[in-house]
Amino acid sequence: MKTFHIEAPQFQNWTCQSCGECCRGYHLVVISAEEKQRIESQRWTKADGVDPDRMILPHGAKFRLGHKPTGECVFLDAESRCLIHARFGEQAKPLACRVYPYAIHPAGEKLVVSLRFSCPAAAANIGEPLATQLRTLQQLARLIVPGDFKTVPPPPVLDKARLTWPDFFRFVTRLDKTLADTDAPLPLRVLRALDWLGAVERAKFDQITGSDADEVLGALARRAGQKLPRMPEASERPSAFGRLLFRTLVFQYARRDTLKDLETPLRHRREMFNAVLKFALGSGAVPAFRPGLPKAVFSAVEKPWGQVTPEIEAMLTRFFRVKIRGLHFCGPAYFNWPLVDGFRALCLLLPVTMWIARWLAAGETADKLSAAHVARALSIVDHHHGYTDQLGSGAARRRVRLLTQRDDIAKLCVWYWR
Numbered sequence: 001m002k003t004f005h006i007e008a009p010q011f012q013n014w015t016c017q018s019c020g021e022c023c024r025g026y027h028l029v030v031i032s033a034e035e036k037q038r039i040e041s042q043r044w045t046k047a048d049g050v051d052p053d054r055m056i057l058p059h060g061a062k063f064r065l066g067h068k069p070t071g072e073c074v075f076l077d078a079e080s081r082c083l084i085h086a087r088f089g090e091q092a093k094p095l096a097c098r099v100y101p102y103a104i105h106p107a108g109e110k111l112v113v114s115l116r117f118s119c120p121a122a123a124a125n126i127g128e129p130l131a132t133q134l135r136t137l138q139q140l141a142r143l144i145v146p147g148d149f150k151t152v153p154p155p156p157v158l159d160k161a162r163l164t165w166p167d168f169f170r171f172v173t174r175l176d177k178t179l180a181d182t183d184a185p186l187p188l189r190v191l192r193a194l195d196w197l198g199a200v201e202r203a204k205f206d207q208i209t210g211s212d213a214d215e216v217l218g219a220l221a222r223r224a225g226q227k228l229p230r231m232p233e234a235s236e237r238p239s240a241f242g243r244l245l246f247r248t249l250v251f252q253y254a255r256r257d258t259l260k261d262l263e264t265p266l267r268h269r270r271e272m273f274n275a276v277l278k279f280a281l282g283s284g285a286v287p288a289f290r291p292g293l294p295k296a297v298f299s300a301v302e303k304p305w306g307q308v309t310p311e312i313e314a315m316l317t318r319f320f321r322v323k324i325r326g327l328h329f330c331g332p333a334y335f336n337w338p339l340v341d342g343f344r345a346l347c348l349l350l351p352v353t354m355w356i357a358r359w360l361a362a363g364e365t366a367d368k369l370s371a372a373h374v375a376r377a378l379s380i381v382d383h384h385h386g387y388t389d390q391l392g393s394g395a396a397r398r399r400v401r402l403l404t405q406r407d408d409i410a411k412l413c414v415w416y417w418r
């Protein structure tokens with residue numbers, strides 16, 4: 001039997017808490033013809049609470065699981081249990097359900113593991129360390145990783161040039177090291193990483209290899225630390241254009257188009273158009289354009305929210321490190337973007353998450369931001385990161401570049417930390 005060399009972060013925990021969140025809200029679960037046949041052979045009836053006629057529906061060339069009128073998967077029972085799992089075991093479920101929220105990515109001779117923080121247990125770090133789940137990960141890897149995965153080249157660091165995997169990992173390791181340095185506040189670590197990656201880009205150091213690369217990247221990172229010894233004052237507001245681009249990005253991350261919405265496409269498009277206009281304007285009421293988003297006004301979201309707690313900072317640090325080590329920010333896991341642009345897009349999740357957390361807190365008229373607000377914001381944001389095509393479009397890449405040119409990514413990170 002094939003055995004993979006799998007690396008998963010020791011500092012991230014996860015075990016399914018059977019909350020059923022991933023099975024609600026008209027989630028699309030695509031299944032193959034073989035899975036359809038398997039589920040049909042399980043002989044579900046109305047007496048089990050499953051309508052066999054609505055159980056599986058066509059979806060392009062494949063199929064998808066049906067939903068109850070309230071948006072849950074047809075197999076989710078009133079106690080938030082999966083009926084297939086309860087009756088036939090975990091292996092009888094569709095592959096998509098078994099893999100979620102793991103994300104397994106080829107990295108040369110090995111596979112690296114990331115996690116989707118759209119799962120509340122991942123954001124809350126509940127369960128067993130990922131690094132102790134290698135048996136499960138091996139089983140899943142056998143089902144999803146193609147036999148020729150070792151031929152997948154590393155993503156470019158900048159635009160074209162490709163390194164070997166070991167040399168590519170010199171950049172990834174240095175990024176992780178920069179983000180892991182808990183002596184500095186998280187936005188400052190992000191700023192330092194952006195700074196030394198900017199130097200790599202300007203000097204075209206994307207081809208450096210071997211011990212030279214370690215030396216150069218180490219020197220650039222040290223220089224970034226000297227240049228940015230402490231958090232910049234939050235008084236430097238991002239540019240008006242940057243704030244506009246940023247609010248449209250927040251809108252994209254807060255949005256969730258469901259299969260239900262597609263039943264009334266014109267109405268849905270009109271609602272989304274109105275909502276994005278309000279985000280572009282950025283004043284008055286924030287449009288609560290889908291269930292789960294609260295009523296609040298832009299001024300309440302934008303005001304300073306005070307010191308960020310160590311618990312929130314630890315959660316966000318863990319998020320960034322899982323994404324970096326799991327290569328969940330560039331290459332095939334992020335629309336084939338190079339490392340530098342992919343990392344910049346990842347950095348934008350810091351202000352986007354903080355903005356949505358403030359929105360949730362303002363909607364509850366809370367006076368402080370709690371870890372629960374940030375965890376919920378992370379689960380909204382990470383539903384999309386790397387999975388919603390719009391975020392990988394040419395326009396999305398141009399937005400990242402425009403924000404970089406104006407130094408607005410760095411300013412946004414500091415501005416929404418206050």
Ligand code: SF4
Pocket residue numbers: 022023029065073074075076081082083084085093094097
């Ligand atoms: S099949 Fe089970 S695990 Fe998959 S979405 Fe339905 S209830 Fe959830």
